[in-house]
Amino acid sequence: MTETIKDIKKNWDLIIIGGGITGAGIFRETVRMDLNVLLVEQQDFAWGTSSRSSKLVHGGLRYLKEGKIFLTRDSIKERERLLKEAPGLVESLGFWVPVYKDRGPGKWTLEAGLSIYDVIAKKRQHKFYDVQEFVKLVPHIDQKGLTGAFHFFDAQVDDARLVLRLITEAIKSGGHALNYTLLETIDRNDQGQVVGVTIKDVETNETKVLSTSAVINATGCWAEKLHPSPKKNLHLRPLRGGHMIFPARVLPVDQAVSFIHPSDNRAVFMFPWEGAVIVGTTDLDHKEDLSIEPVITEEEVSYLTEGLHAVFPSLDISPKDCLSTIAGVRPVLSEGKLDPSQESREHVVWVDKGLVTITGGKLTTFRTLAFDALKAAKPFLPPVELPDAVEPGFTQSSMIPKQDLGLSPETWRNLLGRYGEHANDLVKEAALQDLKNIPGTRTLWAELPYAAKNENVRHLADLLLRRVRIGLLTPNGGREYLGRVRKLVAPVLPWDRKRWKKEISDYLDQWEYAHSIPGVKPEYNGKVKTLYNNVSSGIKKLFNLKS
Ligand SMILES: Cc1cc2nc3c(=O)[nH]c(=O)nc-3n(C[C@H](O)[C@H](O)[C@H](O)COP(=O)(O)OP(=O)(O)OC[C@H]3O[C@@H](n4cnc5c(N)ncnc54)[C@H](O)[C@@H]3O)c2cc1C
Incomplete structure (x- = not known):
């Protein structure tokens, strides 16, 4: 049963603001500390940057070039940990990095x-291939x-599934x-100490x-709205990145x-x-208002297509071949001086009388961020020990049932990665x-009713864009599958005919x-819809699209 603002109690040891990877990572660790914790997210979980990243859990070769050796070291360590602890989710x-005579870094660099x-990963895993060998393996290069x-x-x-797995495990643990x-205000006493917050359900x-007495502000790009930077010359600089998604053929x-x-x-x-x-x-x-969902521009599409033409000239790829696009901030x-791609991806922690702000960083290092935030919040919490960093970050589950349901070991691995110990329930409940698989994807039809029933789905878009990703992976947002989606999930969602009509129209x-x-x-009729705090409550703002 999904909780609502009505159901929750008044007193908390800690309130976390932001349901992206940073907030979810902190949330997962706090339940190990036996604290009373509430997380609030103004939109859907993972709606912000954390469902719009490049989806790499990586050390970041580029950071080495910039001398950010500690960031690379921490990232590689986290990559290795996640590969071990979350198979099927982190893979x-x-x-390949082609080496050219006249462009890019040379062979010895x-x-x-x-x-x-x-050396950092403690395993040798790179190798150089000569042209003949490489071209056999990547023929269109x-x-x-x-x-x-x-x-x-x-x-x-x-x-997005990484965020959801952390959140659902934390909920399961209390x-x-x-x-x-939405977090509306942070309330303080006369000494400026945090004493509470006011929250609002943006739809009701x-x-x-x-x-x-403790609030963690894990709101990513929005962080300075709740707590301005204490350093005059250091501020959040929202940088947009766009992606195109193509069918493998x-x-x-x-x-x-x-x-x-x-x-x-x-x-x-x-x-x-x-x-x-x-x-x-x-x-x-x-530069756009952060309350408006970020989108890729036509210029960015041309830039990425030009890159594809340069690396794979014989494929003649066109934007028309693209399934979908996604952009994140x-x-x-x-300090406002560097070229966007040279800006540091390190995180900061600011502490202000019970309010801990943590922002910046990467998806890969979410657990490092969680520990840093909790260390900073400790003086404002009841006396508790911080969790042990050597303990696994996820509930470990590797059970693969014996009965033959026609599922391949790879499918089981995916399900265990996405749903952890609940993978078995999902399969047991499925017809x-x-x-x-939903055609062209590695998603099972059975994931839809399971997620709709168990994962705080309020809108069709939550289900198709974040619980599963078929909105991005199938043509036209999966329009042709919406009939079957409805048939599958209608029994577990309390929506009447009118509501279904609206959900489908809003999603499209x-x-x-x-x-x-x-x-x-x-x-698109010349208007842009904002996804302010209330996507489907009818209170939508229309902005004139400026090119
Ligand atoms: C294009 C791109 C590619 C990237 N690629 C990678 C990659 O490959 N690997 C990697 O490691 N990292 C990558 N990153 C970085 C990574 O995605 C981010 O560092 C990370 O997702 C930030 O997570 P977050 O939780 O801090 O922010 P978010 O995911 O944005 O979460 C913050 C949340 O706070 C909510 N919020 C804001 N204000 C309030 C409020 N008042 N009340 C309640 N909720 C509120 C927002 O709605 C939002 O959901 C990439 C980023 C981008 C943009």
Whole structure:
């Protein structure tokens, strides 16, 4: 049974604001500390940057080049931990880096960087391939000036599922979490000490005043709205990155390929993900209002397509081939001087009388951020020990039932990764015909009713864009499957005919606006919908689209 603002009590040891990876990671650790914890998210869980990343769990070769050795070290350690603890959710990903005579870093620079990578991971896993060997494995690659390619390993994840797995495990262990719940104010006493918060359900407008002496602000790009930076010259600089998602038949790669974009020498990449292929990313200042869902622009689509033409000239890929697009905004701390791609991805922690703000950082290092935030919050919490960092970050579950349901070991692995110990319940509750993949994806039909029933789904978009990702992985946002989706999930969602009509129409509008392909999509009546705090409550703002 999903909790609502009505159900929750008044007193809390800790309240976490923000249901992205940073808030979810902290939430997961706090329930190990036996604290009374509430997490609130103004939209859906993972609605912000944490469902719109490049989905890499990586050390970041580029950070080494910039001398950020500790960031690379922490990231690689976290990558190794996550690969061990969350199989099926975080999976190893092979990377190719072609080496050219006249562009990009040379062979010896890459050899040095990859050797450091291997030393940190304590395993040698890079190798150089000469042109003949490489071209056999990646046949469409541009061969002009090619001298060979390095191969190494990083990892990938479904970012939204990572957030959901942490949140659902924390709820199972006694935590409380509300989506569509905005933190309106942080209340302080005469000494300025935090004493509580006021929260509001953005769809029912119900508010509640809660008591607590500790609040963690994990609101990513929004963090300075709740607590301005204490450093005059250091502020959040929202940087947008866009991705295009292609069907695998159009862009046949079975491992990641990283390459240098011809127009600005930035590294861009493509890699297989959930049965499709992601191409990204761009990196530019995001000037739009943060309450409006970020979208990729036509210029960014042209930039990524130009990159694809340069690296795979024979494939003649067009934006028309694209399934969907996605854009996110990086919470990057900046002194405002650098080129976007050179800005540091490190995080900061600011403490102010019971309010701990943590922002910046990466998806990969979410557990490091969680420990840093909790260390800073400790003086405001009841006397408790911090969790032991050597304990696994997830509930460990590797049971694969014996009965033959026709599911492959790979499918079981995916289910265990996404749903942890609940994978078995999902399968037990499913009708046999729903234990089949939705075409073109690695998602089972049975995941839809399970997520709709158990994972705080309020809207169809929550289900199709974040609990499962078929809105991004199937043509036109999965329009052709909506009939079967409705049939499957209607029994577990309390929606009448009218509500279903509205949910479908809102979802399709939202997909058209934020996930279709600019320049390819039909005219969208000249208006942009904001996803303010109330996507489907009817209180939608219309902004005039400025080019
Ligand atoms: C294009 C792109 C690619 C990236 N690729 C990678 C990658 O491959 N690997 C990697 O490790 N990292 C990557 N990152 C970085 C990573 O995605 C972010 O660092 C991370 O997702 C930030 O998580 P967060 O929880 O801090 O912020 P968010 O995910 O944005 O979460 C903050 C949440 O706070 C909520 N909120 C805000 N104000 C309030 C309020 N008043 N009340 C309640 N809730 C509120 C928001 O709605 C939001 O959901 C990428 C980022 C981008 C943009």
